[in-house]
Amino acid sequence: MTNSLKVAIAGLGTVGVGVVKILESHKDLIAARCGRPIEIVAVSASNRARDRGVDISGYQWFDNALDFAEQDNIDLVVELIGGSDGIAKELAQQSLEAGKSFVTANKALIAHHGASLATTAQEAGVALRYEAAVAGGIPIIKAVGEGLAANKMNLIYGILNGTCNYILTQMESTGQGFGDVLAEAQRLGYAEADPTFDVDGIDTAHKLAILSSVAFGTETDFNSIYVEGIRRIEAVDIEYAREIGYRIKLLGLARLGSNGLEQRVHPAMVKLEEPIAQVEDAFNAVVAEGDFIDRTFYQGRGAGEGPTASAVVADIIDIARGHMDAPFFVPASELVKAEPVPMDDHEGAFYIRLHVQERPGVIADITSVLKDRNVSLDVMLQKGHELDGSVYVILVTHVTRENIIMGALQEIAGLSSVQDEPLTIRIENL
Numbered sequence: 001m002t003n004s005l006k007v008a009i010a011g012l013g014t015v016g017v018g019v020v021k022i023l024e025s026h027k028d029l030i031a032a033r034c035g036r037p038i039e040i041v042a043v044s045a046s047n048r049a050r051d052r053g054v055d056i057s058g059y060q061w062f063d064n065a066l067d068f069a070e071q072d073n074i075d076l077v078v079e080l081i082g083g084s085d086g087i088a089k090e091l092a093q094q095s096l097e098a099g100k101s102f103v104t105a106n107k108a109l110i111a112h113h114g115a116s117l118a119t120t121a122q123e124a125g126v127a128l129r130y131e132a133a134v135a136g137g138i139p140i141i142k143a144v145g146e147g148l149a150a151n152k153m154n155l156i157y158g159i160l161n162g163t164c165n166y167i168l169t170q171m172e173s174t175g176q177g178f179g180d181v182l183a184e185a186q187r188l189g190y191a192e193a194d195p196t197f198d199v200d201g202i203d204t205a206h207k208l209a210i211l212s213s214v215a216f217g218t219e220t221d222f223n224s225i226y227v228e229g230i231r232r233i234e235a236v237d238i239e240y241a242r243e244i245g246y247r248i249k250l251l252g253l254a255r256l257g258s259n260g261l262e263q264r265v266h267p268a269m270v271k272l273e274e275p276i277a278q279v280e281d282a283f284n285a286v287v288a289e290g291d292f293i294d295r296t297f298y299q300g301r302g303a304g305e306g307p308t309a310s311a312v313v314a315d316i317i318d319i320a321r322g323h324m325d326a327p328f329f330v331p332a333s334e335l336v337k338a339e340p341v342p343m344d345d346h347e348g349a350f351y352i353r354l355h356v357q358e359r360p361g362v363i364a365d366i367t368s369v370l371k372d373r374n375v376s377l378d379v380m381l382q383k384g385h386e387l388d389g390s391v392y393v394i395l396v397t398h399v400t401r402e403n404i405i406m407g408a409l410q411e412i413a414g415l416s417s418v419q420d421e422p423l424t425i426r427i428e429n430l
């Protein structure tokens, strides 16, 4: 066998420990598959004394992971710390510049700095890989970047955050509140260090920015993504969605058309019979549509130690095999700057939940606002009498434009009978 690939790992938390476990327990299997061994030679984390449940005594310890870049006996650096900037970015930059390949699960880093890191990697003639950054254990980067490479991609969307899907699924199946389910997702190692990134849709947007680049050959453009999270979804919405034949999922969707690149992240109602509606707990799913392949559907575990580490190790194996594809599958200089499509241009049907006083004329006032804007209703439900004399009114519109419905909701929110800020969920008939 040829020389081993010598690996240093920065970050020994949920994912880092998973990577150590796979590389050690599947040492022989992996060496056979690569034609050379993969050897962990160095590790770094914040707290040297912490018991991590794996034996790291055989690896050189570094208090400062940035020192990896200067070590001649390290071929590849694995970053499993997190964060778009700070140590993660410095480590990426310095490792690549020092001629070391770089593997990361850090979607924030790639979403914000993917194009510049890809340039650095190409100039240094080394690999930059990030399979674990999107959809955890699903090999979606490889599937889209290599498996679908013959196609012009039109559309890519999916459930990209395990924590949110876990929360929405558990809220539906157990009736537990948002806070309790989030705490459980954190305990299971699904959530980000800052779980607001999960529940506010930012993590999904990071992943969508990366997927768009891989699918469409465009520069990652995180800042143009419309982002809305799941905080305002309540058990009643999940129940009413079911009543009208839908399930609520946090979707990330990107579409490249003649008008530019549409990228949006928000809770969406998907038809109960759609495969994506059946994706439960921390599972992720991605639908990718190309001009010759039509639609393809991928599902798997999107978060947690094993699935994420599996994707990280797959990247390391690829590099050990000598695969040196461009990080976004086209040379970094060829990545195109796409024109963002404004969210106001979005067209679709909308679910609207209003909390209103139960008194004559309320519905007439609401429908009058919609009539003035030519918004047509498909469904209208009035739910329950609360003790305080207020009720929920649920409306489902026919297809209309985003700016029209948002203007209408602003006016409806100002009606004296409307108690809380209206909630709207976009209906996706994909």
Ligand SMILES: NC(=O)C1=CN([C@@H]2O[C@H](COP(=O)(O)OP(=O)(O)OC[C@H]3O[C@@H](n4cnc5c(N)ncnc54)[C@H](OP(=O)(O)O)[C@@H]3O)[C@@H](O)[C@H]2O)C=CC1
Pocket: 010, 011, 012, 013, 014, 015, 016, 044, 045, 046, 047, 048, 050, 065, 079, 080, 081, 082, 083, 087, 105, 106, 107, 132, 133, 136, 189, 190, 191, 192, 193, 302, 303, 304, 305, 308
């Ligand atoms: N958890 C998951 O399911 C998934 C996570 N990811 C991504 O993987 C990355 C790691 O996530 P995860 O394992 O969950 O995070 P954890 O919080 O579990 O682990 C982070 C690790 O980084 C170490 N660390 C913090 N600061 C430094 C530093 N300055 N130098 C060296 N090490 C440092 C910590 O050290 P110590 O242990 O000593 O505190 C810890 O071991 C993130 O980018 C995340 O977004 C991607 C997909 C799924």
Ligand SMILES: N[C@@H](CCO)C(=O)O
Pocket: 133, 135, 136, 160, 161, 162, 163, 164, 190, 191, 192, 198, 203, 302, 303, 304
């Ligand atoms: N926090 C992320 C981890 C996987 O990227 C999630 O819940 O999906």
